[in-house]
Amino acid sequence: MEHSELEEQFILRLPLNEAATIREILKTKPEKIKKTLKIDLDVSKAVGTVFVGQSKLHAYLKKFPTIIESYKTNIAGDVTNMYKTADVSYILDCLNEPTRNFRTDLMHGYAPPVKNVKKRRFRKNLVNPKMAEINELTTKELYYLLNTDLEAVSTKFELINDQNQCEVSRFENCQIK
Numbered sequence: 001m002e003h004s005e006l007e008e009q010f011i012l013r014l015p016l017n018e019a020a021t022i023r024e025i026l027k028t029k030p031e032k033i034k035k036t037l038k039i040d041l042d043v044s045k046a047v048g049t050v051f052v053g054q055s056k057l058h059a060y061l062k063k064f065p066t067i068i069e070s071y072k073t074n075i076a077g078d079v080t081n082m083y084k085t086a087d088v089s090y091i092l093d094c095l096n097e098p099t100r101n102f103r104t105d106l107m108h109g110y111a112p113p114v115k116n117v118k119k120r121r122f123r124k125n126l127v128n129p130k131m132a133e134i135n136e137l138t139t140k141e142l143y144y145l146l147n148t149d150l151e152a153v154s155t156k157f158e159l160i161n162d163q164n165q166c167e168v169s170r171f172e173n174c175q176i177k
Contacts, residue, residue, distance in 0.1 A: 009070050010061070010090040011110070012039075018052040018094070041092070046104050050094045057094040060102045064089050065117050066109045 014022065025036050039059070041048035046061040068088040074081045091106070108115050149155055 009086040009088045010092050011068075011088060012050075013091055013093045014050075014052065014057070015094065015096060018055060018057065021052055039092070048092070050092070057096060058098045059092050059094045060099065060104075062091050062093055062102075062104055062106050064091065064106055064109060066114055068110055 022033070022037060025033055036053055038051040039048065040050075041059065041061065043061065048059040048061070050057040050059045066089075069084055070086040070088050071082045072085050074083065091110075107117075109117050
């Protein structure tokens, strides 16, 4: 089975007038879309400019809290196959006026069932600042230990029960040459 790279895709949200222009071009002459739509994006700053014909739009790249899978359909005779092409996790939000303060993370997903998904599904931050700091330090220490474990040539660990009964399990990774 050959391995193929997934495409990078995002959702383009345009104002109504520009969206109607793009929709009309795609219906009548799709080959002219490259002349009509130009996207200039700085991914590190999550800002950019989108040109639709003569109009200039200010674009802001925002991250979805969820992942949307994109598929292509291949119909051959009576058999229909679907192939995953990408994970869509960004939306390029285009506005007529520039915005100074914009959030790069969205609170909501793309469809109504995932409204307020960040509040409902993900881990909540602790209100007590001291406990939040301890939690953050513990998380950082855990990531540090996991990263150093991945870089190690060999690893050993020991499992201990809470009732002071020791159950020893030792495993060693393959030696890296």
